[in-house]
Amino acid sequence: MSHFPDLAAIDALDRADPLRRMRDRFAMPEGVIYLDGNSLGPASHAVFHELEQAARHEWGHDLIRSWNTAGWFEMPLELGDRIGRLVGAGPSQTVVADTTSVNIFKALHAAMGLRAGRNVIVAEGGSFPTDLYMAEGVASTRPGTELRLEGVDAEAIEDLIDERVGVVLVNHVDYKSGRLRDMAALTQKIHAAGALAVWDLCHSAGALPVDLDGAKADFAVGCTYKYLNGGPGAPAFIYVATRHQAAAQNPLSGWWGHARPFAFEQHYAGHVGIRRFQCGTQPILSMRALKAALVTWDEVDMAALRAKSVALTGLFIELVETRCAGFGLALESPRDDAERGSQVSFAHENAYEVMQALIARGVIGDFRAPSTMRFGFAPLYLGYRDVWNAVEIMQDVFSAGAWQDPRFAVKAAVT
Amino acid sequence: MSHFPDLAAIDALDRADPLRRMRDRFAMPEGVIYLDGNSLGPASHAVFHELEQAARHEWGHDLIRSWNTAGWFEMPLELGDRIGRLVGAGPSQTVVADTTSVNIFKALHAAMGLRAGRNVIVAEGGSFPTDLYMAEGVASTRPGTELRLEGVDAEAIEDLIDERVGVVLVNHVDYKSGRLRDMAALTQKIHAAGALAVWDLCHSAGALPVDLDGAKADFAVGCTYKYLNGGPGAPAFIYVATRHQAAAQNPLSGWWGHARPFAFEQHYAGHVGIRRFQCGTQPILSMRALKAALVTWDEVDMAALRAKSVALTGLFIELVETRCAGFGLALESPRDDAERGSQVSFAHENAYEVMQALIARGVIGDFRAPSTMRFGFAPLYLGYRDVWNAVEIMQDVFSAGAWQDPRFAVKAAVT
Structure with missing residues (x-):
């Protein structure tokens, strides 16, 4: 936007928005501007119906038969392919299973197994911590494995990749700053060094178009409870490129990954395909909420989503920097649209208190220590x-000094 | 029972049953005698209310705040302690997390780590297969580890335990025959050889009293969707005895097991306690169904449960062997009450077809290849x-030859 927008211009944007009709699909409390869908997406109305169907009819009435008649057993594959469309994965490369953390373990182990003789895992020091913790867990079960961290062992991740590196675990969008990586370019550099790329899509799946196949990604993982709106703790997903499926080994070799799970054989023989990256029985009720959310996603054009996302985050940055100038805010997210995911972070000396004051006024974002206010913009x-109103409230919180109210002070234990 | 019971005696037993009032808590379709609760327990009416509350109000309305205000984050610990009461575990030793398969991986790795210098895992060749598959997965990440299987490397598990054995993974109740192990006696033998015991409680939790602390078990795992009625694929549990919690390492070192999960530290530091055996974010909707089920369990006296379970399975054996004599059935479960879990298996040459015919008449048990009909008896x-009626239908299926109907024939692929 080249000029400072007024309310008439804002409303014109809403009227012209091709995704505007999606809004009615979601349950949203009165008086809330929800800028935390990058942490927990809201419920769609369809979810309530789907849960009722799954609980009362399939479980309550049809009981054990529903494993077959209601498609429970195949659901991880069905939902995996639905997510695949959103992240640029052709069919049969994505499966919904377990948690992001557990899937990181599977992917890193499998990737290191494909690069025998190499003993280094590269990750980002600023990564969401569970990525680093799981990498440490993998290293603990592969004696001699070393971790190298961006921001600790070198400034740029590219400088850490050499002939000893087996795998690079990298976030597509940084959870804190919203910085968006160029997946194709970095994957190419990783491959040029003979290593494999594991992409964490937690903050990009459902936030923007992702092209795993096009970028020649090797593995990917991601969660479904943020932009995908799958529900609290909804099962995660894992992507394994077709070319790796025959050779990649899953150390969590549970019966759902067996070639013949119902033959009850004494020894493990992994399915030749993405099923191998399943492990044990999945939480069907949580999976059904995810299914309802993904059915809504089936209608979404990802290019339109990205265009609106960029417009929303760009507008937010422009309005905050104009209307909240002089209040000590500093942009922590990339200003360049092409380098930004669907979230915006601002640093402030009293970020915690300011965020509490915003939440009290219905603008829900979140705080990340020590000084980050994080705002997610989900175009659906x-x-x-909403962006206009949120900034108006923020301006008010600052100019009235509302955040200095003692009830917003930092608590001893911030959770 | 010393005499052949008649219907008046049966009804007197029902009238005198202290657990009889629990039956109304459960949703059960008309015309069904459900003898498959050892595979998937039924829904309680409370579950539907709990799911609605969790979905519409906590997720739909309170959104991200519910992680704290609705106790989502602490629920795995809260539910773990509830299960603990049912399996003889004092507080803070049990946590609900992930799947049984994943928890077997954690427990075996942790146990082998506590027995450095030993390189053998002992398991049962007749175990539910995922136990064996996960043991193979653990061995694949611990070079030099060997597996020894009961029924393959020796007839009795006791004969496999020597000074090279680090851990013995053993099922409390066999999934197929219903054979019940003496947990205290076997654990003592395992300890005498310097090894650790990992007990799989999938077929005993909620089926009979378990005394993990009393038996000095080291680790245990179990599922919650069978006798505990937690719902399809409900999250599993893991028990780690207090004496091992400081030293036992979880290779799946995700952020939920960190000492300070919200401090977002760069390195893993496991919580000193049962929390360490968590990994990633848990499926809250599925966990809420489990919560509703466990609240019902809070009222159950386990001694009364066991007394009724023994009476039900004993009655079933007696009635089948009397009324279906001559039809080629052979008992596969222990005849001695003290050696039997809460299920009864009969072998039959046409077990698949007979089970299909029973299911068509509303008697739902299940089939396990090659020739087992399995019937679970959940006293709640x-x-x-129900036992009387089920056997009456079975007698009818045999005497009328109903199982020979072509529609009950074995399909090419049995799932």
Whole structure:
């Protein structure tokens, strides 16, 4: 936007928004501007119906038969392919299973197994911590494995990749700053060094178009409870490129990954395909909420989503920097649209208190220590007027000094 | 029972049953005698309310705040302690997390880590297969580890335990025959050889009293969707005895097991306690169904449960062997009450077809290749009259030859 927008211009943007009709699909409490869908996406109305169907009819009435008649057993594959469309994965490369953390373990182990003779895992020091913790767990079960961290062992991740590196675990969008990596370019550099790329899509799946196949990614993992709106703790997903499926080994070799799970054989023989990356029985009720959310996603054009996302985050940055100038805010996210995911972070000396004051006024974002206020913009249920109103409230919180109210002070234990 | 019971005696047993009132808690379709609760327990009516509350109000309305305000984050510990009461575990030794398969991986790795210098894992060749598959997965990440299997390397598990054995993974109740192990006696033998015991409680938790602390078990795992009625694929549990919690390492070192999960530290530091055996974010909706089920369990006296379970399975054996004599059935479960879990298996040459014919008449058990019909008896929602009626239908299926109907024939792929 080249000029400072007024309310008439904002409303015109909402009227012209091709995704505007999606908003009615979601349950959203009165008086809330929800800028935390990058942490927990909201419920769609369809979810309530789907859960009722799964609980009362399939479980309550059809009981054990539903494993077959309601498609429970195949659901991880079905939902995996639905997610695949959103992340640029052709069919039969993505499966919904377990948690992001557990899937990181599977992917790193499998990737290191494909690069025998190499003993280094590269990751980002600023990564969401569970990625690093799981990499440490993998190293603990592969004697001699070393971790190298961006921001600790070198400034740029590219400088850490050499002939000893087996795998690079990298976030597509940084959870804190919202910085977006160029997946194709970095994957190419990783491959040029003979290593494999494991992409963490937690903050990009459902936030923007992802092209795993096009970028020649090797493995990917991601969660479904953020932008995908799958529900609290909804099962995660793992992607394994077709070319690796025959050779990649899953150390969590449970019966759901067996070639013949119902033959009850004494020894493990992994399915030749993405099923091998399953492990044990999956939480069907949580999976059904995810299914309802993904059915809504089936209708979404990812290019339109990205265009709106960029417009929303760009508008937010422009409005905050104009209307909240002089209040000590500093942009922590990339200003360049091409380098930004669907979230915006601002640093402030009293970020915790300011965020508490915003939440009290219905603008829900979140705080990340020591000084970050994080705002997520999910184009399916947010409009331009929401951005305008959120900034108006923020301006008010600052100019009235509302955040200095003692009830917003930092607590001893911040959870 | 010393005499052949008649219907008046059966009904007297139901009238005198102290657990009889529990039956109304459960949703059960008309015309069904459900003898498969050892595979998937039924829904309680409370579950539907709990799911609605969790989905519409906590997720739909309170959104991200519910992680704290609705106790989502602490639920794995809360539910773990509830299960603990049912399996003889004092507080803070049990946590609900992930799947049984994943928890077997954690427990075997942790146990082998506590027995450095030993390189053998002992398991049962007749175990539910995922136990064996996960043991193979653990061995694949611990070079030099060997597996020894009961029924393959020796007839009795006791004969496999020597000074090279680090851990013995053993099922409390065999999934197929229903054979019940003496946990205290076997654990003592395992300890005498310097090894550790990992008990799989999938077929005993909620089926009979378990005394993990009393038996000095080291680790245990179990599922919650069978006798505990937690719902399809409900999250599993893991028990780690207090004396091992400081030293035992979880290779799946995700952020939920960190000492300070919200401090977002760069390196893993496991919580000193049962929390360490968590990994990633748990499926809250599925966990809420489990919570509703466990609240019902809070009222159950385990001694009364066991007394009724023994009476139900004993009655079933007696009635089948009397009324279906001459039809080629052979008992596969222990005849001695003290050696039997809460299930009964019969072998039959046409077990698959007979089970299909029973299911068509509303008697739902299950088939296990090559020739086992398996019947589970859950005392919370089954009565003596159900046992009587089920056997009457079985007798009818045999004497009328109903199982020979072509529609009950074995399909090419049995799932």
